[in-house]
Amino acid sequence: MNTKFLKITAALILIVAFLGSCKPKNTSDAVSGDAAQKAYVAPGKYDEFYNFVSGGFSGQISVYGLPSGRLFRVIPVFSVDPEKGWGYSEETKPMLNTSHGFVPWDDLHHTEMSQTNGEIDGRWVFGNANNTPRIARIDLKTFKTAEIIELPNSGGNHSSPFITENTEYVVAGTRFSVPGDYENGDVPINTYKENYKGHISFVKVGKEGEMDIAFQIMTPGVNFDLSHAGKGKSHGWFFFSCYNTEQANTLLEVNASQKDKDFIMAVNWKKAEEYVKAGKGKKQKVRYAHNTWDEHTHTAKSVIKTEVLVLDASELKDICYMIPCPKSPHGCDVDPTGEYIVGSGKLAALIPVFSFDKLQKAIKDKSYEGDYGGIPVLKYESVLHGEVKKPGLGPLHTEFDGKGNAYTTMFVSSEVVKWDIKTLQVLDRVPTYYSVGHLCIPGGDSKKPFGKYLVAYNKITKDRYLPTGPELCHSAQLYDISGDKMQLILDFPTIGEPHYAQAAPADLIRNNGQLKFYKIEDNKHPYVTKGEKDAKVVREGNKVHVYMTSMRSHFAPDNIEGVFLGDEVYFHVTNLEQDWDVPHGFAIKGADNGELLIMPGETTTLKWVPDRVGTFPFYCTDFCSALHQEMQGYIRVSPKGSNIPLHYSLGTNVPATK
Amino acid sequence: MNKMYALALGLLLFISCGKDKTNAGEDFSKSSSTETSDPTSYDPNRGEGKYSTVDLGTGLNVAMAAEGEKVAGVKCMSCHKLTDERLVGPGWKGVTERRTPQWLMNFAINPDPMIDKDPELQAQLELCLVRMPNQALTDDDARNILEYMRQNDGVK
Numbered sequence: 001m002n003t004k005f006l007k008i009t010a011a012l013i014l015i016v017a018f019l020g021s022c023k024p025k026n027t028s029d030a031v032s033g034d035a036a037q038k039a040y041v042a043p044g045k046y047d048e049f050y051n052f053v054s055g056g057f058s059g060q061i062s063v064y065g066l067p068s069g070r071l072f073r074v075i076p077v078f079s080v081d082p083e084k085g086w087g088y089s090e091e092t093k094p095m096l097n098t099s100h101g102f103v104p105w106d107d108l109h110h111t112e113m114s115q116t117n118g119e120i121d122g123r124w125v126f127g128n129a130n131n132t133p134r135i136a137r138i139d140l141k142t143f144k145t146a147e148i149i150e151l152p153n154s155g156g157n158h159s160s161p162f163i164t165e166n167t168e169y170v171v172a173g174t175r176f177s178v179p180g181d182y183e184n185g186d187v188p189i190n191t192y193k194e195n196y197k198g199h200i201s202f203v204k205v206g207k208e209g210e211m212d213i214a215f216q217i218m219t220p221g222v223n224f225d226l227s228h229a230g231k232g233k234s235h236g237w238f239f240f241s242c243y244n245t246e247q248a249n250t251l252l253e254v255n256a257s258q259k260d261k262d263f264i265m266a267v268n269w270k271k272a273e274e275y276v277k278a279g280k281g282k283k284q285k286v287r288y289a290h291n292t293w294d295e296h297t298h299t300a301k302s303v304i305k306t307e308v309l310v311l312d313a314s315e316l317k318d319i320c321y322m323i324p325c326p327k328s329p330h331g332c333d334v335d336p337t338g339e340y341i342v343g344s345g346k347l348a349a350l351i352p353v354f355s356f357d358k359l360q361k362a363i364k365d366k367s368y369e370g371d372y373g374g375i376p377v378l379k380y381e382s383v384l385h386g387e388v389k390k391p392g393l394g395p396l397h398t399e400f401d402g403k404g405n406a407y408t409t410m411f412v413s414s415e416v417v418k419w420d421i422k423t424l425q426v427l428d429r430v431p432t433y434y435s436v437g438h439l440c441i442p443g444g445d446s447k448k449p450f451g452k453y454l455v456a457y458n459k460i461t462k463d464r465y466l467p468t469g470p471e472l473c474h475s476a477q478l479y480d481i482s483g484d485k486m487q488l489i490l491d492f493p494t495i496g497e498p499h500y501a502q503a504a505p506a507d508l509i510r511n512n513g514q515l516k517f518y519k520i521e522d523n524k525h526p527y528v529t530k531g532e533k534d535a536k537v538v539r540e541g542n543k544v545h546v547y548m549t550s551m552r553s554h555f556a557p558d559n560i561e562g563v564f565l566g567d568e569v570y571f572h573v574t575n576l577e578q579d580w581d582v583p584h585g586f587a588i589k590g591a592d593n594g595e596l597l598i599m600p601g602e603t604t605t606l607k608w609v610p611d612r613v614g615t616f617p618f619y620c621t622d623f624c625s626a627l628h629q630e631m632q633g634y635i636r637v638s639p640k641g642s643n644i645p646l647h648y649s650l651g652t653n654v655p656a657t658k
Numbered sequence: 659m660n661k662m663y664a665l666a667l668g669l670l671l672f673i674s675c676g677k678d679k680t681n682a683g684e685d686f687s688k689s690s691s692t693e694t695s696d697p698t699s700y701d702p703n704r705g706e707g708k709y710s711t712v713d714l715g716t717g718l719n720v721a722m723a724a725e726g727e728k729v730a731g732v733k734c735m736s737c738h739k740l741t742d743e744r745l746v747g748p749g750w751k752g753v754t755e756r757r758t759p760q761w762l763m764n765f766a767i768n769p770d771p772m773i774d775k776d777p778e779l780q781a782q783l784e785l786c787l788v789r790m791p792n793q794a795l796t797d798d799d800a801r802n803i804l805e806y807m808r809q810n811d812g813v814k
Contacts, residue, residue: 517794519794520732520733521732530731530732531731531732531733531735531736532731532735532736533731533735534731549736551736551737551746552737552746552788552791553746553788554736554746556736576732576733576736577791577793578733578791578792578793578794578795579791579792579793579794582791625787625788625789626787626788627746627787627788651745
């Protein structure tokens with residue numbers, strides 16, 4: 001017995017030793033043995049965090065779980081999305097309307113979750129459209145874009161959609177300064193210095209999330225890049241990084257990289273509010289779209305607004321102050337205490353950290369070194385807390401763990417660097433694969449970071465995944481930052497190009513009153529069909545309205561005759577299901593516009609213009625039951641002027657008409 | 659020694675099982691009112707749910723039946739006929755004679771657990787192949803529909 005026991009024990013020890021030695025031999029791949037375990041979320045289990053990742057040039061926001069990296073949903077925001085019918089159904093088209101008309105594809109760079117008292121509250125996530133400047137608000141009960149507001153006087157809305165600590169405002173800043181929309185824009189391009197202006201927008205966010213441009217601040221023409229609100233002691237201030245203070249209009253790569261220092265513009269928005277109240281703003285004629293989604297009619301509407309209030313920063317001296325910042329600053333991040341403002345000069349060999357207390361003192365003492373287009377420029381040293389020396393190459397963005405540490409991405413040297421905010425000492429660095437842009441720590445730009453994970457979003461993946469032709473996926477890399485050393489635990493591909501992302505504890509969102517289905521009783525869609533008994537087809541001139549229902553597994557009606565070439569047919573499909581996760585689809589042959597995907601209790605409309613005489617099948621595109629393949633119908637299209645009466649039915653046949 | 663092994667093994671299993679339990683996420687896919695009970699305790703006359711008895715009163719409540727007809731028109735009649743003909747689900751003719759009121763109420767409000775346990779419902783699923791969906795009926799909705807069913811079965 002004893003010898004057997006010993007033998008088995010020895011065998012066990014050997015096995016353990018063998019397992020222990022399974023660590024990768026090559027440390028250059030930077031993954032240690034327990035990485036898989038740390039990122040593993042067992043089938044059927046939930047992730048700890050939701051991760052809202054910008055889709056970059058896809059124009060959408062994707063939702064991942066952390067630590068698993070599993071993709072849950074792509075939320076359509078600024079681009080049409082055939083998977084969800086976004087921009088295809090008649091109801092959603094107005095969401096993509098702008099003063100330029102329907103814009104089907106934009107570029108979404110940053111996500112920002114709503115906050116209360118500086119902490120993520122799980123109500124909304126905002127996104128910015130970089131190309132045709134807009135801000136979107138996504139409702140996190142429905143994971144649906146609820147509102148989009150266009151920004152006048154702007155070109156390239158990049159320093160957006162960052163918010164104040166109680167979501168009082170969401171801001172936007174023009175990346176490309178342009179002549180204001182209320183001025184003559186037909187001017188020679190080389191008159192940038194005289195004619196081009198910067199406008200930054202403060203968009204008020206109401207109790208229900210409704211957005212309204214409260215005011216814009218006009219500044220000299222520069223490129224505004226990124227921004228963050230003050231918090232805690234610095235609540236009431238907003239900080240915008242700006243580059244091209246050279247005011248170049250051509251070959252910016254060279255001409256906007258001349259000066260050793262550009263600026264971080266500090267904006268006292270509470271002061272700006274006072275000036276607005278005192279009537280110091282100027283109403284300007286502009287045009288911008290404001291699009292809202294109505295959860296009861298399941299329909300969007302787009303309103304063109306024509307006026308905006310503009311404050312002139314060069315006239316109203318105590319709203320804006322320029323903090324010199326080396327060199328072409330990109331990221332502009334404020335630590336959880338609100339005291340430290342980190343400027344990431346992407347061409348600088350150091351990271352400057354500014355002090356809010358010193359900023360206040362410098363302003364009080366008028367410690368200026370000059371002015372820039374009428375805005376006071378503070379002395380660098382009088383605002384500086386200190387510099388992080390030799391952090392790496394190409395610092396871009398910084399997030400915080402709530403334990404006194406900052407984490408900055410280095411684009412050129414492909415690494416994340418951890419440093420101590422107070423002492424400015426570099427504590428750790430890890431490689432990324434490759435060319436990291438943004439990073440995200442859950443709650444990492446709020447007062448209350450959850451410093452367990454860090455995600456780096458990489459611009460280049462090259463050899464990291466199986467090749468897929470010329471276009472390769474972008475990627476996210478997950479690091480465990482709970483210890484002193486950062487540890488890479490997972491790679492996962494992302495949609496589009498991820499720029500900024502935010503993450504929050506899963507419970508904050510899944511317990512926020514998630515909508516499971518639309519109550520059919522509350523459906524106020526003008527073409528709703530509440531029950532099969534009300535299903536019908538109505539002709540109004542050459543418009544044919546089909547009031548259709550869907551239920552596992554048939555449409556009512558499913559046979560329609562008496563439609564003629566030249567008609568416009570509107571299928572208003574109401575999904576009568578009242579249970580979670582039972583959408584129905586609707587597709588009809590030859591539809592050149594799209595298909596529908598209808599959530600339970602929702603009504604959605606597809607416009608269909610038949611282009612030929614014949615018989616056209618329609619069917620459900622979302623597998624709904626064992627009899628899903630039976631969920632189909634026919635519509636007969638006859639020549640114009642035919643003598644076929646309008647007829648619709650389900651389950652019965654009428655004598656055939658010729 | 660063997661005993662020690664058994665003990666150690668048991669302890670290991672215990673630890674791993676215990677860990678699994680603590681990591682189990684809350685099942686968000688089921689409504690919080692759903693109780694998972696022992697399938698052997700299923701009562702085919704009552705079904706499963708909050709109703710053990712339903713007070714039908716004396717005679718038909720015409721107002722309730724009229725309300726029931728409205729709700730059923732929106733939420734039920736896509737799949738059920740008032741005759742004994744099967745559409746997606748079985749026709750309603752005679753259903754109040756085949757089933758107890760409490761069974762009907764429990765089933766209407768939360769069909770899923772009953773479809774999983776009731777032998778007759780399972781047999782019916784083999785015919786219909788579509789599980790009766792949860793149509794988010796309130797208690798009042800279900801009671802009114804029951805009255806409508808009773809009216810359909812000739813209760814005066």
